[in-house]
Amino acid sequence: MKIILISLDTLRASRLSGYGYGKPTSPHLDRIASQGVLFERAYAADIPTEVAHTGIFTGKVGLTTGVVSHGSDLTHLPKTTAWLPNMLRSAGFTTSAVDNLYQLKEWFARGYRYYMNSVGGNRWIDGKTVNGLAMPWIEQHKEEDFFLFLHYWDAHTPYLPPESYIPDFYESGRDPYDPANKSMEKAYNHMAYPFFKHHHYDLVGPVTDGAYYNALYDAEIRYLDDRLKELDDHLNALGIQDDTLIILFGDHGESLMEHDIYWDHCGLYEPTVHVPVIMRWPGRIPAGRRVSGLVQQVDLLPTILEAIRSEAPQGIDLAKLEDPSGLDGRSLWPAIKGEKEGTHDTVYLSECAWQAARGIRTDRYKFIRTYDSGPFTRPPRELYDTITDPEETKNLAVVQHELADQLEHQLEQWVACKLAGRKDPMEIQLEEAGLPFRKRINQILASAGLTWEDWKKDPRRERFDRAVQTVH
Template sequence: MLKTQGLFFGYGMNFLLIGIDSLRADRLGCYGYPRATSPFLDRMAEEGVCFDNFYAPGIPTQPSFTTLFTGQLPTTHGIVAHRGRWTLDVQAPFLPELLSRAGYSTVAVDNLADHHQGWFSRGFEQYINPREKGTFPSCHAFNAVAMEWLTQNRTKPFFMFVHYWDPHTPYMPDLKYRSLFYEGDPTTENEGSLAPFYKRPLMDWWSTRWLDVMATEWPEARGKQITDIEFVKAQYDSEVRCADEGVQQLMGYLDNAGLLDDTMVMVFGDHGEELGEHGIYFDHHGLYEGDIKVPLIVHLPITSAQGKRVIDLVQHSDLSPTVLDAAGLPRPESMDGRSILSLLEGGSREIQDQVLLTEECTWMAKWALKTERWKYIAARAPDFYGKPERELYDLHSDPGEQVNLWEEHREKAAELEIQLEELLWRRLEAAGRSEDPVLTHGITLGKKMFD
């Protein structure tokens, strides 16, 4: 391996990427949350590098992980929704393929290829799905598979991707976690706090898919209706704690096996989760901060990458270029992202635009532009939550995005709309696209529900 400014990089370094589904940044202690949901990740952040402004440029899971593995933005790869009409271009770069060609053992412990789109298996020599239809195994079930593979594959450097589903809906933590953050009777307390949820659009679909499972599996419900939203939030937090212990278990295995000192570990969320804010319950859409701002914590076994906080804007598209950089491999020109290795060392990188352009097209068809202060959201089609066509938020005075300033600040809204459209079409044209994929794609799940 090559030594660069105190870091050893090149062929021989291992890579472990742990994606935690539906994990908001602000539910971890290292991002300011007061509950003890993440003691290990907090320590990992203190000893490694924590990114304060890590964002998803496309949600939910399919666009997010496609962006991660291709190093391309949704405007380039075109995957903007779940189960959409488009498939990934076979010429698009894909991180596991590039590493496999370079001699790495590549393995995924995940279900994206089996339950979502087949391109997620590209380049993985082994793709292991611990989930069976209708089951929601915890991170520990994924770890058991991952650790067995690591035990049997020690002959060459590895790239491993592990996808935890805690804390994705339904929130059903193991029994030992259930009472960590809640005391009381959730069927009698705080009555009315979940009334808007039970009246939400498409409740029949939601109930048969998730709510009935929750009611069956939550022993606290005892066949009754849950009335306290704080109970549901507590179960989400308990799932976060379970995922935290999962990361600790897997990294502990690497340490005991003598592998941790040669392994870069990235722990991140694919997207966040709305927990009642904005009238959106236990799901991930709207392009609010709770949806798109996710954690990124990086472990590198050298002292120069310890205890750092990075405030630069970083996106999922930057992770593949970073892995390639650390492996001593070139970044394909078709990747939009840029390596963050220099940020890990406490330095800077080539000037990056601190403006985020992000999209969703599964339940809602929207683009959003985020600057350091402002968030502007533009809907391409009506959404079934009845949100306005245009939203403008001052993130300095209103970080929770509760006051839509579109009427009050029409000039600022118009300025940001122009900026959004110019950036969007510049990127689309650079990718050889003549149509907005959010429009041509259609709202996949949302349209099905409307129809």
């Protein structure tokens, strides 16, 4: 049995043609979905990258593991915590990864016999780099029962797709550097500008048209789709495509100027927390199945374990693949088989990086409670009717305060139940170190001779650029 788990970092569900997008960003992903199952409403319960992947490999949300912050020096995952690659290796699978999350936290390398660090290169981490490491490894181990984790970063900033991919997504004759276009002004004068100037804007160039950035994001997805086709064609050429359970997921999405978020993945709004999940396993997963109910990323671990137990491959010790205790995830197999829709009536959401907030997503409503808004302006409570207001533009928290109160109480009860008397790790983070990404901005501001409080009073692009020139 062969399992390939693929993380499509920063891939927003609504930007894929298989999820209703009108542009041809994902023809091969659509083909894979047509051969298997697509989950229409899959959610990242914890964002962004560090906490999302920790949840996927443990089957537990952040409040269960204690890992709720991204990029924090305070977080630690005990080695006693059940970890999917550890379980699979101990059961007899050959385990491997093409990934660079080890650069972030040591636990992401646990359980792999082969760990190929993909960090480096001029284009962040190019999908060609991932394939260049993964495809020879697959060929060498094609006769074995293996688990392979692949982490593609192409849709993550900075958006630097090959130029040949851009024309399909950017209007012909339109000038991305037109000085008369002012659509980038809010982004360039946002409080987070110092961070994105260094990590994104300077790498792309003096763009004035916000639509050009959105086109670059689409072009990155299309480029990624071609890399996935290369990988899939390789499986077919080796004769192992039909034997391989392939699972593709977005760890979080991306906001493309919505909610004052400019090409980044924070905020518990749909662009960031609604992610794609697609699975294919010929002969075991019915082709063309679409699941409409709520599911979440932590459901992947028990789904993989059930798949292995049902297949019962020779040489694999199934006794070591029982579901760990305390899982928050539930197997997706009843939904895959059409016995039910989804795995959860409610998904609880959390973030602690740029902002600190928690939320609750029901079939219809989204409630968000913000504890620290970081460089953003946020009301403490937000309530959205996602059916009548799918873009979450009308905050109903005041006019429907009884419903907001009810959902906030439900959220608080869930948090208390998960903590079971422990102190809230988000509270510890905010008290002891503050928001992790505020520290990053502070470091950049300090290099320019500015302080956070000083910058808050007058966050203008020109002012920061002058300060940088003065210091350097």
